[in-house]
Amino acid sequence: MRGLGRLGRGLLWVVLLVLIAALGVVVWLKVTSNPRVSGTVTLPGLSGPVTITRDAWGVPHIRAQASDEDAMFALGLVHWQDRAWQMDFQRRVSQGRLSEVLGEAALPQDRFLRTWGFYRAAQSALPALSERSRRMVRAYTAGVNAGMAQRKVAPEFRILGYTPEPWTDVDSIAWSKLMAYDLGGNYDDELLGVRILKRLGEGGLNEVLPPYPADGPTILSRDELGLGAKAGGTDLQQATLPDATLRALQAHLDAARALGMERVPGKGSNDWVIGGQRTASGKPILADDPHLALSSPMLWYLADVQGPRLRAIGASIPGLPGIVIGRNDRVAWGVTNVNPDVQDLYIEPATARLTTRTEVIKVKGGQDVRLTVRESAHGPIVSDVGAGELGPRVALKWTALQPGDTTFDAFLGLNYARNWRDFTAALEKYVAPSQNFVYADVDGNTGYYAPGRVPIRRGWDGSLPVPGDGSREWTGYIPFARLPHTYNPADGLVVTANNQVVPSSYPYTLANIRNWAEPYRAGRITDLLTAKPTGLTLDDVKRVQLDTTSLVWRDLKPLLLATQPEGDLSRRALDLLRGWDGNQTTASVPSTIFEAWLAELQAMAQDELGDSTRLNSLAVRNQLRAGGELCRDEADGQQDCADELRSSLGRAVERLANRLGPDPGGWTYGKVHTVASNHRAFGNVKALAWLFNHSTPTNGGTNTVNVARPDPDTMRQTHGPSYRQIVDLSNMNRSVYVGSLGQGGNPLGDHVTDQQTLWAAGDYLPMSTDEGDWGKTRTLTLNPGR
Structure with a gap:
């Protein structure tokens, strides 16, 4: 027994030593990866001192004394400090260089990214920017490299065994090209349209891709447009492509989906602006919540950036200089996706002249892969993957790949805008992705603009691939002055939710009538805001932004409740639905049944069109x-x-019973409907996913205002409000905002998930430039050095 006791004590010492060693490794990783956030450092590249005060949630409040460029330098520094891996990963995505660090599994993504030429497009955009923008980009790049020089290494770099390269000016705008893909175009709809025509005929288009309802709300009314009537009509260009070519074209969508860039039903955004005649304060209130893929780290990085002239606070994107959504001291803005048709597939004739280039893809642990990319006058040939030269040569024409993209000029201009004139002057330089911009200022003005390059097509609608023989060419872009816009609308309200922008009387075609989001969110927001004609407050707007009542359920309720159930389990589930009010909360059982049932109904076209086809709620x-x-x-x-x-x-x-047990009364929504903020590289690696992925139960569902469409297979939420803001123009510092996860990107660091709890509960952070609202702070002072 004594021997056994000594053995036991020996094993205990071994376990303790292992634990101590593991703890030592964790401490070492924290020390070597967490950034310096207090004290004083001297950095070359600055013209004067800068303070970076991080508040209780890790949001940096940057104050530069000598120049706005110094403020942008500091933004680059904090972006790298907190999100180094995210920035490098996004850069590698834009470059098509994932295989270098992830191996052969990333080759399909790199082939897609190199073929489309996202980084080449960014390279062509940089020289087109204004001198001010180029100065700010250079300052931001210097700040990123100053952060890199501090030699704090993100855990992902250690795990994958590589050192990131120095940052460049092109890197500072490259991610915007991927955002343009994520938020613009109808490449996928064109492919689906071809499959529908082949299998269901022309009538199938309206069944699978239903037109926007004639009585659905539009963002602007005919009176607000003030433009002439629509002229002429369009013809449906019949397009036929071999199955092998369709598979090759589909490969690009599959690669994009693996990167988290996919169009899914309910992926969109909400924003609205309320005029002072409707609010309790007499000043406007502006709200925005962009719906995007939810990831770890989160896409957005909250920041307050101030220099001698720059006064911007809101949501930035690591890797991009400036504030993308937010406010300054006079003006506030928000964005949602317009989704105009800015992409066309051209079937090139055999006589079309093509140029070629060779891309070399380096593969970790493998041989280099040489990729030959062919281009026509319209753009890259995107049908070469798999089908090669055996099938039709299909080229992609897209506004975001055209030279001279000055979109960064536009966003930087918004940071400086003092009034509507400055605001619209900035948006005139906007190219892609086209967004619904809502506007408000401290003088009480409100407005809306939908900027961007939108092609003009004469006699065809761009919904299907067309011949590249010159018969179907763009004849220009909609002039900026005739793009949809309004200033101080009489009713004091503009609501956007990716719904149809303009009535049919608009003289240009923004998008095919099947491209718009379903009207459920826009209708619900409008109903809630107009139910209280005057006296609206910030709290009222919060309740609207967080609303989880399903108009889809109300639409489908009489049809679903008329079902004749088969079996006791179906009968019990149907009984639970009968008295439901459609409010989708984590405690709700009917929410679980409804979303599981809706997912099955949305698959009803898969036997005709394949397993990737899902109907939207309107089509159902x-x-x-x-x-x-x-x-x-x-x-x-x-x-x-x-x-x-x-x-x-x-x-x-049956699926729910297998997962949650035989009693439907226990099928509460929160058991299955949890947000999946997963890591881009390690999210599916079991040994690491527990450290890098983050989840929590969430309210909302398909097409609720607080959109939270469950994944049809897992019922987890993978897309949703990636950021929320509400700006009160009567007192800017009463404004609020919140991200979906946290400021930190290092899973061993601070502020990794502290916003997720607030976000899921419907709470916010103060969007304030007043130090009294920041809570406990830590300040890092940057001094200029040689």
Whole structure:
């Protein structure tokens, strides 16, 4: 027994030593990776002293005395300090250089990124920027490299075993090209349209991609437009492509999806501006919440950046200089995606002249891969992957790949805008991705503008691939002065939620009528705001931004409740739905049943068009109301929509029972509906995912204002409000904002997830430049040096 006791004590000492060693490693990693956030450092490249005061949530409040360039230098520094890995990863995405550090598994993504030429487009954009913008970019780049020189190494660099390269000016604007892809174009809709025509005929287009409802709300009314009537019509250009070519074109979408860049139903944004005649203070209130993929680290980085003239606070993106969404001391702005049709696929004739270039992709642990990229006058040939030269040569034309992109000039101009004139002058330089900008200022003015290059097509609508023989060419862009806009609208309200921008009387085509988001969010926001015609407060606007009532449920309720259930489990689930008010909270059981059922219904076109095809809620409603053809499935013996409702409910409850148990009363939404803020590189690596991924139960659902569409397979939330802000123009420092996760990118550091708790609970941080609102602070002083 004594021997066994000695052995036990020996094992205990071994365990203790292992734990001490592990703790030592963690402490070492924290010391060598966490940035310096207090004290004084001397850095070359500054013209005067700068203070960086981080508040209780890690938000930096930058104060530069000598120049605005010094303030931008400091922003580059803090971006690298807190988000080094994110910045390098995003840079590698834009360059198509993921395989260098992730290995052969990233080759499909690199081929897609190199073929489209995102980084080349950024290189061509830099010389087009104004001198002020180039100065700010140079200062930001210097700040990033100053942060890199502090030699604090993010854990991801140690795990993957490489050292990041110095930052360049092109790197400072390159990510904007990926944002343009994520938020613009209809490449995927063109491919889906071809598949629909091949399998369902022309009538299938309206069934799978329903037009925007004639009675749906538009952002601007005919009176607000003040423009002439629409002239002429368009023809539907029939397009046929071989299946091999479609698969090659689809490969780009699959690669983008692996990078988290995909268009999903319900991915969009909300913003609105309320005039002073509707508010309690008599001054405007402006709200915005962009809906994007949720990741770890979060996309946005909150910052307050001030120099002698610069006075901007809000949401920045690590790797990009300046504030993207936010306010200064006079003006506030918010953005949502317009999603105009700015991409076209051209089927090039055999006589088309092509140029070629060779891209060399370095692969970690493998041989270099040589990629030949061909281009026509329209753009890169995007059909070469898989199909090669055997099928039609399909080229991509896209505004974001055109030379002379001055979008950064526009965003920097917003940071400096003092009034509507400055605001619109900045937006005149905007190229892509086209956004719905709402505006408010301290003088009480409100406005809206939808800037960007939108092609003019004469006699065709761009919804399908077209011949590249010169018969279907862009004839220019919609003039800036005739893009949708309004200033001080009479009703004191502009609401945008990716819905149709303008009525059919608008003389230009912004997008195909099937491209707009469904009207549910826009309708709900408008209803809530107009229910209280006057006296609206910041708290009222918070309640609207956080609303989780499903208009989709209200639309589908009579159709779903008419279902004849098959089996006891379906009957019990249907009974739980009968008294539900449509409020989608984590405690709700009907929310779980409804979303699982809706996911099954949205798959009803997959037997015709493939497993990647999902209908939106509007298409589901239209099919069920009209007894549509998509309800039928001869292979499963489904004859009509009654059969589809019965069988889809059965599949949904069976899946839920297998996951949550046999009692539907225990199927609360929060058990399955959790946000998935996953790491881009390690999110699916079991040994590391626990450290880098972050999750929490969330409210909301498909097309609620607080949008939180569940993934159809897992019911987890992967997209949603990536950032929220509400600006009170009566007292700017009463404004609020919050991100989806936290300021920190280092999982061993501070402020990694402290905003996620607030975000999920519907709370906010003070969007204040007043030190009294910052809580406990730490200040780093930067002094200029040689």
